[in-house]
Amino acid sequence: xxxxxxxxxxxxxxxxxxxxxxxxxxxxxxxxxxxxxxxxxxxxxxxxxxxxxxxxxxxxxxxxxxxxxxxxxxxxxxxxxxxxxxxxxxxxxxxxxxxxxxxxxxxxxxxxxxxxxxxxxxxxxxxxxxxxxxxxxxxxxxxxxxxxxxxxxxxxxxxxxxxxxxxxxxxxxxxxxxxxxxxxxxxxxxxxxxxxxxxxxxxxxxxxxxxxxxxxxxxxxxxxxxxxxxxxxxxxxxxxxxxxxxxxxxxxxxxxxxxxxxxxxxxxxxxxxxxxxxxxxxxxxxxxxxxxxxxxxxxxxxxxxxxxxxxxxxxxxxxxxxxxxxxxxxxxxxxxxxxxxxxxxxxxxxxxxxxxxxxxxxxxxxxxxxxxxxxxxxxxxxxxxxxxxxxxxxxxxxxxxxxxxxxxxxxxxxxxxxxxxxxxxxxxxxxxxxxxxxxxxxxxxxxxxxxxxxxxxxxxxxxxxxxxxxxxxxxxxxxxxxxxxxxxxxxxxxxxxxxxxxxxxxxxxxxxxxxxxxxxxxxxxxxxxxxxxxxxxxxxxxxxxxxxxxxxxxxxxxxxxxxxxxxxxxxxxxxxxxxxxxxxxxxxxxxxxxxxxxxxxxxxxxxxxxxxxxxxxxxxxxxxxxxxxxxxxxxxxxxxxxxxxxxxxxxxxxxxxxxx
Numbered sequence: 001x002x003x004x005x006x007x008x009x010x011x012x013x014x015x016x017x018x019x020x021x022x023x024x025x026x027x028x029x030x031x032x033x034x035x036x037x038x039x040x041x042x043x044x045x046x047x048x049x050x051x052x053x054x055x056x057x058x059x060x061x062x063x064x065x066x067x068x069x070x071x072x073x074x075x076x077x078x079x080x081x082x083x084x085x086x087x088x089x090x091x092x093x094x095x096x097x098x099x100x101x102x103x104x105x106x107x108x109x110x111x112x113x114x115x116x117x118x119x120x121x122x123x124x125x126x127x128x129x130x131x132x133x134x135x136x137x138x139x140x141x142x143x144x145x146x147x148x149x150x151x152x153x154x155x156x157x158x159x160x161x162x163x164x165x166x167x168x169x170x171x172x173x174x175x176x177x178x179x180x181x182x183x184x185x186x187x188x189x190x191x192x193x194x195x196x197x198x199x200x201x202x203x204x205x206x207x208x209x210x211x212x213x214x215x216x217x218x219x220x221x222x223x224x225x226x227x228x229x230x231x232x233x234x235x236x237x238x239x240x241x242x243x244x245x246x247x248x249x250x251x252x253x254x255x256x257x258x259x260x261x262x263x264x265x266x267x268x269x270x271x272x273x274x275x276x277x278x279x280x281x282x283x284x285x286x287x288x289x290x291x292x293x294x295x296x297x298x299x300x301x302x303x304x305x306x307x308x309x310x311x312x313x314x315x316x317x318x319x320x321x322x323x324x325x326x327x328x329x330x331x332x333x334x335x336x337x338x339x340x341x342x343x344x345x346x347x348x349x350x351x352x353x354x355x356x357x358x359x360x361x362x363x364x365x366x367x368x369x370x371x372x373x374x375x376x377x378x379x380x381x382x383x384x385x386x387x388x389x390x391x392x393x394x395x396x397x398x399x400x401x402x403x404x405x406x407x408x409x410x411x412x413x414x415x416x417x418x419x420x421x422x423x424x425x426x427x428x429x430x431x432x433x434x435x436x437x438x439x440x441x442x443x444x445x446x447x448x449x450x451x452x453x454x455x456x457x458x459x460x461x462x463x464x465x466x467x468x469x470x471x472x473x474x475x476x477x478x479x480x481x482x483x484x485x486x487x488x489x490x491x492x493x494x495x496x497x498x499x500x501x502x503x504x505x506x507x508x509x510x511x512x513x514x515x516x517x518x519x520x521x522x523x524x525x526x527x528x529x530x531x532x533x534x535x536x537x538x539x540x541x542x543x544x545x546x547x548x549x550x551x552x553x554x555x556x557x558x559x560x561x562x563x564x565x566x567x568x569x570x571x572x573x574x575x576x577x578x579x580x581x582x583x584x585x586x587x588x589x590x591x592x593x594x595x596x597x598x599x600x601x602x603x604x605x606x607x608x609x610x611x612x613x614x615x616x617x618x619x620x621x622x623x624x625x626x627x628x629x630x631x632x633x634x635x636x637x638x639x640x641x642x643x644x645x646x647x648x649x650x651x652x653x654x655x656x657x658x659x660x
Contacts, residue, residue, distance in 0.1 A: 077178040083171055086111055097157065097180050099149035120146035120154060144181070155182045212242075212305040219245055228287065228311050230279035251276035251284060261291075274312065285313045341426035342419065345388045347371040347380070350423060357430065361410060379403065383414060387424045390416040400431070411435035439610060469495045514557040514637050518660055521554060521595060522547045522586055524561055529584070532569050540578040543569075546585035552659040554593045556638055564634045567627040568597040568653050575601030575651065591659045598652040609646065631655075 077094035081087070087108045095101050098118055109117075111131050119127050123145040130143055144158050161176035208225035212218075218239045226232050229249055240248075242262045250258045254275040261273055274288050288310045295304040333340070339358050342351040347370045354362065361375070368374040371383055379401055386397045401412040411431040416424050469492055475481050476488035529545060536543045565584075572582045580600045587594045604612065615629040635642045635655055644653045 079176050079178065081111070081174040081176070083174070088114055094178065097149075097155070097178055098147065099151045099153070118147050118149075120148055122146070155180055156185050157181060208309040208311075210307055210309065212307070214302045214304060217241065225309065228285075228309055229277060230281050230283070249277050249279075251278055261289075285311055286316050288312045337430060339426075339428040339430075341371065341374075341383070341428070342423060343371055343383075343387060343426060344422050344424070345384070345391055347384050349374070358428075361412075361430075376403070379412070383416075383426055383428075386414060386416040387426060390418050390424050391421070394418055402435075465495055465499055469499075514560060516555040516557055516638070518553050518555050519558065520551055521556065521561065521593060521657070522551050524556075524558055525565065525584060525586070525595075528562055528565065532566070532584075535570065536573055536582065539573055541573055541576055542579075542581045544581055544583045546583060548586050548588055551586055551588055552591070552593060554657040554659055556657065557634075560634045560637070564631045564655065565595070565597075567631050568655075571627055572597050572599035572601070572651070572653075575599050577601075588659075589656070593657045593659050595655045595657070596652055598650060600650045603648050603651055604644075604646040612644065613642070 077097045078091065079094050080089040082089075087110055089108055090102060090105070091107070092102050095105055105117075111128075115124050115127050115131075126143075127145055142158065142160050144156060146154055146156050148154055157178045158181045159176055159178050161174050163171045164173045164175065165171060208228040209222070210225050211220040213220065216239075218241055220239055221233060221236070222238070223233045226236055236248075242259075246255050246258055246262075257273075258275055261271075271291050272288060273291075274286060277285055277287050279285060289307060290310070291305060291307045293306045294302060295306070297303055333353060337355055337357070339355060340351075340353040341349060343349050349368055349370060352368065352374070361379075363374060363376070365373060372380045374380070375383065382399060382401055386399055389395075390397045396415060396417045398413065398415045401410075401414060403410055411434070413429040413431050415427045415429075417427075418424050472488050472492050472495070476485050476492075481488065525545070525547065529543075533543050569582065569584065573580075576582065576599050582600070583596075583598045585596045585598070587596070613628050613632045615626055618627075631653075632642055638657060640655055640657045642653060642655050644651060646652075
């Protein structure tokens, strides 16, 4: 619709009402362009020439163009309402707020239709009441409500309205402007929330802002600052000299440092320092000081320094507790005997901890990037499979692993647990000693059982054999049995072999009496060594003696020690090919005396390692499987321990006796 002089006068009144309704705070929140547009429009329309009846049409056209531009910029939608016909008059500027056009909706619209078509249902009653009461002069000229645009978007508008009365003081027409203030409302809410958050944050963070006036040489403090020190501005004063501040609040041990920082403030830029203060209640607290923005005059001279103090006592206490907790956790982890890995399903290592005793199980390297770089192939594959299973199922998985490592059988327990969707924690526990202990218990149980059997039936079997042997020897001397003398000798030899087995069997008896005496085992070894050399030479093998001098004495049964040594040496000689060399050595390990017998054979098969020491376990075609069992029984009666290592380069048995 066109604008005449009366329209311009009405626009003046409307826009003045807009400015009055916005208020000072609202004007400050407007965009600069929009605010300037309002000012320009008011200035333009307030000039006497604008309202003069004789104004020319070109000038009015220019004013209408300006009003249209400002309306578009400010998202203003002007309207006119005639109570006598209950019709609104809208134009395209008005409909632009609603996402439509005058060509689609029409220039005129009844109030009820407007409410039905555009007003949000929850606000419809409010708007209808405004229509009903505004005609009676009972409603203010400004209100806000929600609308629904043609595209379905819900927006918030602000409505300004002024009334024109007839001579009878009745409302003849109402002029108004609708403005889309959705963004303003959002900004206002965000600004309010931001201010609240900033206020709460300042309180929670114990922040105390300050200003230092370089010209006056004074600090300016307020209540927020003094709150850190447990006092108020009313008590201490708004201004304070640096020396007084240091004397009154800074901890004596930090006073010199703070004085130096204050004295150096003119030549230094923004910085952060931490020191202690003494509150008015005597409590010592720690603060962090931010020395921030510096204001300078046109000549570059420093005028003011702005900064803030923050009470960080709780943070320092928390950091100390956290540091102590981390140290305790680290000490706890270091005390754990387990290997810990943090890795993904592809085998990539993100972190790992390897105790020293696991070194023999790892591939030698300074650093490891993947589990394949760290562990033997079969063990690494098992770990990857467990990790993948844990990540897929989200459950803890466990498996046991047994294998050969540095000529030693190892037994490991592996557990995996998910950390997140892509990483898992792997815990590897060395169960080798437990496995050995369990194996030793099983072996001892077997020895005990056989020992009890030997003690109960060994002599009963040997006595009849002695009788049979005597008669066979007697009969072999008769002339009538001269042709069978060879057969008699075979039977006698077999009886002697049977008797030897029974003798070894009896040696397993746990209650066998031993006669312990204090002696240096080097003496026993040296005495029996020539006999052992003869056995070695008979098999085209050699022996080497490595006895440690000044070996401490130990308490042993000489006869049983000889038996133990002979059994170990004969096993070693039988395990070697021709030209092999067997070494007998002694050593001192703390208070213990150590005997070792080392051969150069092919090693013990992995399948037999777990059975070593068990009665009747042998790899020899004609062996009884009692030789090592007897050695273990002798060691047990002496309170000694037997251990061994084996590999392709040979086997070494180590017997550890307690020194005297």
